[in-house]
Amino acid sequence: MKHHGVHFLESKEKTLLIDASNKNDAIKTLGPPSTQSYFDNELWIYIERKTTSTKVSKLGKKQLLVNNVLLMEFDDRGVLTSKKFYNKNDINKIKFNENETTINTSKQSFIYNFFNSMRQKIDDPLGKKRQSIK
Numbered sequence: 001m002k003h004h005g006v007h008f009l010e011s012k013e014k015t016l017l018i019d020a021s022n023k024n025d026a027i028k029t030l031g032p033p034s035t036q037s038y039f040d041n042e043l044w045i046y047i048e049r050k051t052t053s054t055k056v057s058k059l060g061k062k063q064l065l066v067n068n069v070l071l072m073e074f075d076d077r078g079v080l081t082s083k084k085f086y087n088k089n090d091i092n093k094i095k096f097n098e099n100e101t102t103i104n105t106s107k108q109s110f111i112y113n114f115f116n117s118m119r120q121k122i123d124d125p126l127g128k129k130r131q132s133i134k
Helices: 009-013 023-030 088-093 107-123 128-133
Strands: 002-005 035-038 042-053 062-074 080-086
Touching: 009 023, 009 042, 009 062, 009 080, 023 042, 023 062, 042 107, 062 088, 062 107, 088 107
Parallel strands: none
Antiparallel strands: 002 042, 035 042, 042 062, 062 080
């Protein structure tokens, strides 16, 4: 079993409270963020990903067990203003509009690009599909 990111992210994030917790609390509880983004407020992203090899009958392919993402937004004083937790089922339900291509440097495009890359990793954990295309 391979584990990447923050162990037990779902249970740990529940201890961080909106308008009560701050960046120091987040670092103490979860460690440094996996990714950071700066826009109107500061956005921290934490990831938990757990995979395991399947049975020999399935040729040992990787199976995704856990794929959690936590988005936390802080104001200019470092206080937690919002948090959103997504598991692998939530990420699969996000609708992506592939008909429109624009250049956008907003917070929404950053989150879209981040979740798009997570979706690709869910669909192809080992990157085999991308390698065969090249």
